[in-house]
Amino acid sequence: MRILVIAPSWIGDLVMSQCLYMELKKIHPEAEIDVMAPKWCLDVLRRMPEVTDAILMPLGHGVFNLRERYRLGKELRTKHYDMAYILPNSFKSALIPFFAGIKYRRGWLGESRYFILSDYRKNKKDFPKLIARYTSLAHTNNEVKNEQDLKEIPTPKLKTIKPDAETAYSKFSINVNSPVLGICPGAEFGPTKKWPPEYYASIAEKYLSSDSHREVWIFGSNKDIKTAEELKENIPDNLHDRVHILAGLTTIEEAIDLLALCQFVICNDSGLMHVSAAVGVRVIAIFGSTSTLYTPPTTSNALLIESDEPCHPCFKKQCRYGTTACLKNLRSEMVWEKICNKWEDIK
Template identity: 50%
Template sequence: MNILIIGPSWVGDMVMSQSLYTTLKQKHPEATIDVLAPAWCKPILERMPEVNQAIEMPIGHGAFNLAGRWALGRELKSSNYTHAYVLPNSAKSALIPLFAGIPCRTGWKGEFRYGLLNDLRADRKIFQYMVERYVSLAYSPNDMLEQVKLANCPRPRLNVDKQTQQLTLQKLKLNLERPAIGLCPGAEFGPAKRWPDKYYAQIAHQVIEKGQQVWLFGGAKDREVTDAIRNALPTEHQQYCHNLAGETSLIEAVDTLAACHTVVSNDSGLMHVSAAVGCNIVALYGSSSPKYTPPLSERVEIVHTDISCRPCFKRECPLGHLDCLNKLMPDTVMASINKFIG
């Protein structure tokens, strides 16, 4: 088998998709797996031993660009792929394997994909978890229901480059004299996934009091939040709180997260990265649900409120109160953290 994967565009989804690649390699050890994905994914894919190469998707997320997809498909035709697995649900994501002349094209029924995919699976909702929906594509339609259960899905495992990790820690002026607790207060999806920064600040205060240090993770757009968390701490505690938001590349964040003892995170891409590098995870859920995208690790504490309006899966609270997050109190989260740090 010579396989082309049309990969997802979100960090967390890309990490979870590794479970499909692992399953394909287990079933077909001699298979070659290439993944077509946005350029930012390449460093993540290079940490997946199952992946032969990451191919940069030159067409922006959301752009149709039929001519560009045709040209890319014809370019890929020379690779003689035998199978394609299309993970996004859009029609446009299924065009490139068709234009590349790939004989077997597998994916879930989505928008207008009849004819584009010739191994079309009817209803992805027969599987509760996203990772199950990915892994099931490695099996025939007759076998997938019997074979695929969350407990049997391979867990994502990103390789950690110890040398690169040490260089990154030196660059960021970090050390492990105190055990590091990672806090990931951002969420690309929207505010209905973001636990309040004032609550994160209380967690930072308590773990520093207990003899830990805090590393704050995120992108440049999370800097305002991470600054607020650090500035809320007493002056004497700020030396033990390191604001890394916007200071690392994605792959540097992977290696730095791997050095953390425990990570506290919203339901975000960094939560899935933390699980894939072996951290203890305290996962905070607001509008989303661990019954769909849980961190795929055995060392997880999942925390959420039980108010009747969650999960709504909205980017912003439709009721305007964000009670699913505001009523998730720091003491509850700290109790989960203490299960890992004592």
Template identity: 40%
Template sequence: MKQILIVAPAWVGDAVMAQPLYARLAARHPGVAIDVLAPAWTRPLHARMPQIRDAIDAPFAHGELALQQRWQLARQLARRGYDQAIVLPNSLKSALVPLFAGIPCRTGWLGEARYGLLNDRRRLDKAALPRMVERFAALAEPKGMPPVHPIPDPRLAVDAAASAAVLATLGLDIDRPILALCPGAEYGPAKRWPARHAAALARGYLARGWQVWLFGSSKDAGICGEIVAAAPGVVDLAGRTSLAQAIDLMALAAAAVCNDSGLMHVAAALGLPLAAVYGSSSPVFTPPLSASARVVSLNVECSPCFERTCPLGHMKCLNDLGPERVQAALDALTGQR
């Protein structure tokens, strides 16, 4: 049985976009065992990818070299007898554990002078592979071969019993349709749709008889509080759920609205009708990968700037993007007027 270790990305969205790689590896190598080495907070994502056998927690802080820790972990992994490692991050540090573990085939894109660490080195043609999902999927193929198209959209598998358990824990119900609203964005305010627009959209859905659930971390408490104050009746779950619980609850939604964020990619991978709001960033490299998703953007002349805060001070890209545009996108997806 072939065994492959994946050094997986640390970001939620990137971790979701690696799932088609795992599906392709399973198709190419029937019976393959795929393990992922990734930060512990991504474990709920990998637990919902049926191709993954085991998730191994990487105990390293962001940017930390931690050579001794990497060596100790590598010696433990060496006992598993992996045939191949596929390194998805482009950093030098991410390629150290497979080298220390003596994994015979170490695959990845060249980056940060990794010539001595990877022995199945690939040179990236960014024009040929413009999207992250394509760059990940290409590493499933032999060197020199392009990824097999069409690349399937990422998918997360949610167990109905797990969703029911979270509902009971939080005292929620699904008697009425649910709009999942994800107003946060870890990168910065230039990616966050204004609270007043989100609240106006929420009020419209509440008037239709829907429920509106806010998803996010404790870092999103500020913007979620603004939305709740302006749209009484909204259920604020930000900071009240783990990532695992958030995924299982989002799977119950009838539609979702998200900024360009990790939860946007989760919503897409759950197949929800999704309006993805873009401001300072671009959907070219990491779009929501789902036939049920629509990008909503004004495409103003100064975007995408990729800045955390608006360098011009007006944030026209999001301030001028009113709730009626998002509503129209959702109505088109859900067949409502």
């Protein structure tokens, strides 16, 4: 069986989509699963053993371009796919499998794409978690009617490669054999997901102060460099030599491998939160405007810190009150106490 998947464009959603590929492999062990995704997602897909081929989606997020979608679909006809799974909810995301002549095209209903899907689900309320929605697509509507019908939701697991110690030191000035706290202070979604940098700095200071061998690595993209620098500035100067800004310096594959070496990772509800969970480290996840009921990290070894503000969750990119109280009222002292109560070896 040959399967095509149109993947989501966000790194976090992409990591969670691995549960679908894992479920499909359980049902069809010999299946070849090709996944079409944007350029920034391809290296993550290459760390998923279930994926046969990662195919570039050349169109940017939000770009319609009907002619190019028709060309891509026509190009894929030669691969003779038996089934297509369309994970984004948009109308345009379903066009390429349609133009590719794939007879069975399954996905969640969205943007009135009734005729363009041959098989669809529309009962999202019965599948609160996104990973359950993805996993359910491996089954027919009659087989799985709600989240409880899923016997098990697979846990995403990315392949990792331990970095060479000498290379890591020469490239990033880090010691891969040190106990490390990873910090991921960014969030592509927007400011309502970003815990204040000074709060992260307080956690980092406490972590570093209790053991002179410890290091802090700050991860992120080019967009997170300013936040990372602000975070470091809020840490006492005498600890700066053990705080390393990796934001904007690593590839996504390097970030995957380095996150896997961390003792703990503290992060916002973000793509790197899901990457951290998928490499098996202990995760402390901060949820401000979003909810742990929808996109929690896919690991049992996590501490979820969630706002209890009356307006939570709003799922908005900008705070309607201009306060982001959902994040600011999650004080660093409270978070540190919760971390220490869960994992004594962090003290």
